[in-house]
């Protein structure tokens with residue numbers, strides 16, 4: 001049972017309203033976090049140097065849309081820095097003792113924090129424009145964790161994490177039997193529609209890559225998954241899907257390092273169980289970014305993380321993906337998911353692939369590290385009750401960008417971005433635009449005839465031999 | 475007046491300078507120590523150094539960042555250049571150092587110093603006006619944000635008047651006193667206000683990155699500290 005939005009613009013669980021003495025509890029959590037985690041230095045320095053120059057305002061798509069004071073990144077961050085200054089710096093404590101009065105953390109203040117820190121997608125675009133290097137995304141990340149310790153969390157996020165950690169084991173509550181069914185069904189599709197023998201290897205020990213897509217892809221994005229499987233098959237890649245854990249989604253990233261840690265550790269445990277080497281992430285931005293925290297949570301020998309775009313790009317460059325002569329004719333544009341693009345980690349691979357397989361690829365502006373968030377980042381996309389906020393306020397800028405490209409296909413290699421962008425297009429009347437995964441397009445242009453011929457010529461399990469050759473290479 | 479001027483130039487200046495140096499040194503040491511500690515216990519110690527260096531350099535020499543907010547950026551940059559150059563390279567100041575400690579270095583021509591001084595004052599006022607004029611910065615600003623540029627410009631304005639008796643309607647000695655005292659004030663404020671970015675700036679990009687470098691098991695340790703182990707989600 002939930003209470004209707006009213007107190008907050010998102011649903012929270014009932015027990016969120018039953019927590020008493022929240023200021024004390026939040027400060028206790030804050031103290032524990034400062035002691036055991038790494039936020040202290042950043043907060044200390046940020047609290048000192050923040051210059052209120054307002055450059056961040058112009059870089060935030062939300063402020064651009066609403067023009068409201070509370071939506072200026074620096075203003076929002078100040079909500080937390082103020083608490084830090086007052087309770088965790090010598091000067092603040094001293095001033096409060098000496099002068100009395102001044103700022104105190106109250107129940108109302110906590111409500112205000114709850115509301116405002118979920119008006120930020122933690123896309124970190126504003127970090128690029130702050131002369132003081134203040135990472136408002138980091139502050140949003142931390143503030144949400146502290147709020148979570150007094151149970152102020154959007155219901156949609158807790159429910160997903162609960163399902164993943166205490167329920168069936170994944171955010172979409174897909175039981176293993178249903179997963180296997182789905183995979184078999186997709187294999188059939190390959191046979192019927194492409195006359196190709198493409199497998200979804202389940203629980204194969206010793207595979208190089210263990211695959212973690214956003215689990216929702218199994219329900220919503222079969223073409224993306226088929227694209228993934230096709231790339232693995234034609235390139236002779238060694239991969240598997242583990243039945244103990246097949247979900248890359250990690251909503252812990254959006255509200256609690258405690259949850260995030262558990263989810264990442266589970267992922268790593270599955271790779272170890274299957275004696276795999278690498279984590280292969282499907283088309284999902286935040287799943288990738290959370291997996292990149294593997295070393296943070298599991299130490300230096302956590303498995304390497306490979307994003308499916310990096311994998312596909314490498315195979316394409318090495319000529320291991322046979323392509324048809326026809327290209328995608330319609331105009332295509334690319335949306336950079338913040339979680340893989342903001343720091344410049346994955347920006348060129350998708351473009352090179354798209355330029356190879358599409359005849360008319362156009363950029364959105366700005367792009368790459370300076371892209372605008374889809375508007376549903378930071379987990380907000382799963383909060384259905386704030387759709388209007390997401391698409392109208394957060395997503396306005398994105399809608400303008402998309403419209404300006406005149407593209408038919410909007411490629412977004414991220415489950416969350418896809419859902420959000422579909423809604424943005426709907427709510428902004430962009431009817432002609434199809435939001436699609438990059439692997440969906442790859443699937444259209446892979447030459448399965450060549451793959452089949454190659455398989456027959458080599459008369460044997462081609463995958464196995466290429467795999468062995470690859471293992472040697474490495 | 476002479477005695478007061480001597481006092482301002484003597485003990486008060488020595489105090490302010492020492493306070494500033496020690497204060498800033500403390501920032502540097504504490505930050506450095508904390509950076510090492512944070513990295514030392516981080517689960518993931520592999521940092522994108524090139525990217526961090528690049529961002530740091532971009533903000534130390536922010537010419538490339540002008541396009542975002544041209545007017546404000548240019549004003550701010552000019553302001554900073556004047557702030558750094560004039561106090562350190564003014565002939566008159568160097569002479570004092572030479573007299574006091576016997577050290578000296580090349581000075582900028584007085585005419586240039588004059589121009590830069592006026593620029594500093596004008597830029598400070600312009601910054602305040604721009605702050606008040608734009609909606610976003612107005613919504614953000616605390617009183618001290620308006621005051622700070624003016625306080626910093628004070629030694630420049632008074633210094634200029636002291637150097638140009640013809641333009642100065644006030645007694646020369648009094649002006650000089652104000653100049654020295656406002657300079658002292660800025661020195662004292664340096665380590666204890668946001669002016670400390672003067673020494674912290676080169677560390678900021680790295681500091682921000684380190685905020686994400688959590689120790690192994692940070693989450694479970696917090697969980698334990700809060701007595702929340704085994705608590706259902």
Ligand code: SF4
Pocket residue numbers: 059060061062072073119120121122123124125126127136137140373
């Ligand atoms: S992180 Fe993104 S959404 Fe949040 S304040 Fe910065 S630009 Fe706006």
